Amino acid sequence: MTQPTRWLDRIDSPRDLREVPEDALPVLAREVRQRLLECVSRTGGHLASSLGAVELTIAVHRVFDAPRDRIVWDTGHQAYVHKLFTGRREQLSTLRQHGGLSGFLRREESVYDVFGAGHAGTAVSAALGASEGIRLREGEERVIAILGDAALTAGITFEGLNQAGLLGKNLIVVLNDNRMSISENVGALNSFMSRKLTSASFRRFKEEGKQFLRGVPAIGDDLLHWARRMEDSVKALFSPGMLFEALGFKYVGPLPGHEVEPLVETFENLKRMQGPILVHVLTQKGKGYPPAEEDPRAYHGVSAFDIGSGRSTAPKPAAPGYTEVFSRAMIKLGRTDPRLVGITAAMPSGTGLDRFAEEFPGRYYDVGIAEQHAVTFSAGLATEGFRPVAAIYSTFLQRAYDQIVHDVCIQDLPVTFAIDRAGLVGADGATHQGLFDIAYLRTLPHIVLMAPKDENELQHMLKTAVDCGHPAAVRFPRGAGPGAALDENLRALEIGKAELLRDGADAALVAYGVMVQPALEAASILEAEGISAAVVNARFAKPLDAGLITALARRTRRIVTLEEHSRMGGFGSAVLEALSERGVEGVETKVLGIGDAFIDHGPTPHFHERFGLRPAQIAETVRGMISGSRVPDERAQGDTADRLP
Numbered sequence: 001m002t003q004p005t006r007w008l009d010r011i012d013s014p015r016d017l018r019e020v021p022e023d024a025l026p027v028l029a030r031e032v033r034q035r036l037l038e039c040v041s042r043t044g045g046h047l048a049s050s051l052g053a054v055e056l057t058i059a060v061h062r063v064f065d066a067p068r069d070r071i072v073w074d075t076g077h078q079a080y081v082h083k084l085f086t087g088r089r090e091q092l093s094t095l096r097q098h099g100g101l102s103g104f105l106r107r108e109e110s111v112y113d114v115f116g117a118g119h120a121g122t123a124v125s126a127a128l129g130a131s132e133g134i135r136l137r138e139g140e141e142r143v144i145a146i147l148g149d150a151a152l153t154a155g156i157t158f159e160g161l162n163q164a165g166l167l168g169k170n171l172i173v174v175l176n177d178n179r180m181s182i183s184e185n186v187g188a189l190n191s192f193m194s195r196k197l198t199s200a201s202f203r204r205f206k207e208e209g210k211q212f213l214r215g216v217p218a219i220g221d222d223l224l225h226w227a228r229r230m231e232d233s234v235k236a237l238f239s240p241g242m243l244f245e246a247l248g249f250k251y252v253g254p255l256p257g258h259e260v261e262p263l264v265e266t267f268e269n270l271k272r273m274q275g276p277i278l279v280h281v282l283t284q285k286g287k288g289y290p291p292a293e294e295d296p297r298a299y300h301g302v303s304a305f306d307i308g309s310g311r312s313t314a315p316k317p318a319a320p321g322y323t324e325v326f327s328r329a330m331i332k333l334g335r336t337d338p339r340l341v342g343i344t345a346a347m348p349s350g351t352g353l354d355r356f357a358e359e360f361p362g363r364y365y366d367v368g369i370a371e372q373h374a375v376t377f378s379a380g381l382a383t384e385g386f387r388p389v390a391a392i393y394s395t396f397l398q399r400a401y402d403q404i405v406h407d408v409c410i411q412d413l414p415v416t417f418a419i420d421r422a423g424l425v426g427a428d429g430a431t432h433q434g435l436f437d438i439a440y441l442r443t444l445p446h447i448v449l450m451a452p453k454d455e456n457e458l459q460h461m462l463k464t465a466v467d468c469g470h471p472a473a474v475r476f477p478r479g480a481g482p483g484a485a486l487d488e489n490l491r492a493l494e495i496g497k498a499e500l501l502r503d504g505a506d507a508a509l510v511a512y513g514v515m516v517q518p519a520l521e522a523a524s525i526l527e528a529e530g531i532s533a534a535v536v537n538a539r540f541a542k543p544l545d546a547g548l549i550t551a552l553a554r555r556t557r558r559i560v561t562l563e564e565h566s567r568m569g570g571f572g573s574a575v576l577e578a579l580s581e582r583g584v585e586g587v588e589t590k591v592l593g594i595g596d597a598f599i600d601h602g603p604t605p606h607f608h609e610r611f612g613l614r615p616a617q618i619a620e621t622v623r624g625m626i627s628g629s630r631v632p633d634e635r636a637q638g639d640t641a642d643r644l645p
Contacts, residue, residue: 006031008089014061014112017085025260029054032081033288039092040080041307044314044427045103048286048299049148050080052178052257056281057081059263060144060174063271070114070130070143074123074157076104077300078148078176086112096427098602104431118431119399120369121154123147124173128164131171142271148176150346153368164276165248172270173249173278176257178285178296244278253280258287297349319483322458322476323420327352329459330389332490333466334360339387340466343367345374351391351420371396375403375415382413387466391418394434394475395425401440408471409444415472416465422451422475423514423564424594424608429601434475435594438512439569441473442542448472448495449541451513454484457539463490477514477564498545504534507558507622510549512538512571515562515592518608521615526622533622541571546578553579553587558625560590562618567593588625592618 007024008031011017020028032054040047058081060071066086073079083101084092088110094100102109104118115126127145134141151157152175164171241251250273255266263281270277285300286292291310292299303314334340334356346369348354357364367374371392378388392400397419408415422434442449448468452458458476465472501516502523511519516537523533534552538545553559559579561572572591579587594611608614612621 008032008035008084011085011089012087014066014085017058017061022261025055025058029058029258029260030288032058032084035084035089035092036080037289037307039095040302041305041313042093043095043097043100044301044303044305045080045095046077046301047289048292048296049077049178051289051292051299052283052285052287052296053078053148053176054081054287055258055260055263056146056174056176056283057085058260059267060146061085062260062264063267064142064144067111067114069141070127070134071112072115072123072127072130072143072145073105073117074145074147074151075117075120076102078146079105082112083110086110096429096601098600098606100601102429102601103427104429116431118429119396120151121156123151124157124160124164127173128160128167128171131169132167135169142170142172144172144174146174146176148178150369153346153370155370155372161244161247161249161278168248168275170274171276173276175253175278175280176283177254177280178257178283241278241280249276249278251278251280253278254282255280257281257283317480319480320455321480322455322478323350323352325455325458325481325486326391326418326420326462326476327355328486329462329490330356331359332459333463334363337387337466338363339385341365341378341381341386341388343374343378343381343388343390345369345371345390345392345396347391347393347396350393351418353391371400372403375400376407378415379403379407379411379413382408382415383411387414387416389416389418389462389466391420393421393432394419394423394437395421395432397437398440404441404471405444409446412446412470414466414469416462417471417473418462419473419475421478423477424599424604425478426604427601430598433599435564435566435599437473437475438541438563438565438571439573442569442574444471446470447542449475450493450539451475451541453499453511453513453516453537453539455481456484456486459486459490460493461539464492464495467492468495475513482517493539496540496543496545498539498548499537500548501535501537502533504532504556506532506556506626507560508534508536508549508552508556509560509562509618509622510536510538510552510575511562512541512565514564515613518613518615518618519562522618522622525615525619529619529623531622531626538571541574544574544578546582549575550579550582550584553584557586558588558590558622560592560618560621560625562613563593564613565593566596567591568596590621590625592621 007020007028033051036050064071088101091101096103105113105116107113107116123145127143131143244251255262284293285296303312305312330342341363342353342356343365344351344353345367348357348366353364367377374390378390381388397417419437422437425432425434441447448470450461452461461474465474501520509519509523519535523535526533534556561575563571565571570593572593576589592612599607
């Protein structure tokens with residue numbers, strides 16, 4: 001059999017990585033970066049962070065014995081190299097594709113993925129829990145948490161650090177600092193100092209020195225105190241480690257993150273040390289690929305691109321995306337309403353608020369990965385007469401549920417939640433699908449919930465939310481809309497008023513948000529067959545236009561609700577509750593939405609097909625209700641066409 005010509009081709013596990021000669025590691029790093037570029041340029045993904053973590057990943061897997069030793073990553077943005085070294089080299093080309101590798105960490109995918117992570121900030125808490133579990137069963141495995149991508153702005157990270165320092169047990173936390181906030185010369189000095197401070201000879205010398213000083217009559221304790229003060233002063237002068245020392249950690253660093261040898265040397269020394277340790281590693285986001293080095297923000301998460309030019313090869317949508325329309329509407333409202341304030345939780349470009357920030361820098365705040373703080377901060381602004389708009393992805397807003405309840409809704413404060421990426425999000429998978437926001441918000445008193453049928457309605461709903469004087473949320477999907485013309489002047493909609501787009505006598509399709517267009521297409525299919533179906537653009541999930549819906553129910557005797565959201569507790573549930581409360585009898589109902597499952601990464605049309613949300617399937621559902629037949633597939637599970645009493 002021909003021997004592989006590349007070092008990377010010989011690595012099927014971390015054990016193989018440890019067999020690579022030390023002088024070949026820089027070559028391996030170059031091969032890894034080339035492989036990342038080849039794969040991510042075809043599939044898209046989080047590129048810049050993984051490019052910056054190549055040498056760090058090599059060092060960690062070379063020193064520690066995974067999966068026996070537990071390596072816990074903070075999200076998967078920096079862990080593509082980890083996937084390469086843990087038996088998934090050949091599958092990396094399937095990254096974020098349906099049936100392929102996840103773009104994040106998943107326990108189901110590999111024994112090396114110790115803790116599933118799609119949201120930032122979880123690594124320290126999860127690693128500390130694993131470490132304590134190992135201690136309780138008297139194990140000896142080491143646990144290493146690797147933070148990155150601004151995880152230190154997440155409150156949960158400091159909660160974990162606080163307890164870890166208090167417990168004082170074995171835990172190694174690696175801070176992958178790719179912001180380059182410390183100058184290069186200081187980093188080099190600290191790299192040298194950190195390696196020496198962690199070496200066995202230095203630790204032995206320090207212990208012997210303590211014993212010697214204690215043996216000096218009368219002044220030994222004073223000398224020892226002076227020596228400790230001198231060491232702390234030197235570290236305070238040259239490093240930011242005093243913060244972590246105050247939390248009970250031994251601080252090591254900063255270390256150069258793109259030199260494998262000193263990283264390996266340091267980690268080898270740390271293996272023999274006890275207690276909580278924080279290792280500060282300086283890396284460059286996008287390292288090794290000039291376009292990503294020059295603009296790491298643009299290459300944080302990318303679509304398919306040409307490696308040579310760095311230009312995207314993904315097809316450009318004919319219509320502007322919902323996020324872009326939201327951004328324009330925010331700027332338009334900001335020019336006429338000085339009370340408007342934009343808040344994001346570390347997603348300025350992802351939410352479109354970066355453009356608002358350019359025009360209104362004094363009315364824009366990026367609070368970091370701190371959704372809880374973002375919501376309560378918005379509530380505080382609202383108490384002073386402002387109209388804050390917190391633009392947060394559906395999946396991330398879940399992290400601030402308590403603040404939405406206590407700090408916004410109980411106090412009935414006029415905070416607007418612009419819920420981007422609501423519904424299916426495709427390649428980002430289970431941790432990022434926005435399938436629960438209707439359910440977790442609609443039970444709250446005072447809040448107004450909206451979803452637009454198109455881009456034009458989105459901008460009017462934003463004004464409606466800002467002007468209504470109560471907590472309000474507008475959910476809208478990822479990507480482009482149907483291409484509706486945008487009105488120049490924004491107007492507030494009537495709260496709780498739905499829109500009857502077409503009337504019908506045989507059934508009513510009551511659609512919320514992005515499902516309005518498929519409902520209209522389904523009605524056209526049915527019309528060609530002689531079946532008359534009404535189509536309602538619900539607009540509001542709360543307050544619901546119960547009057548219109550119940551009138552249609554009594555007349556057509558068949559109601560089908562449609563939503564790109566979990567069927568349980570969502571918009572359809574609200575419609576069923578309204579019919580029940582109003583005593584509507586003898587109406588056949590069908591709730592179409594996403595089933596009781598976490599949805600993996602894959603194309604949105606695939607999941608629409610799976611759950612019966614394509615126009616032809618919607619028409620089939622209505623046809624089946626009229627004929628009395630049932631659809632015997634997955635989408636009907638737990639969701640039969642019931643009759644209200």
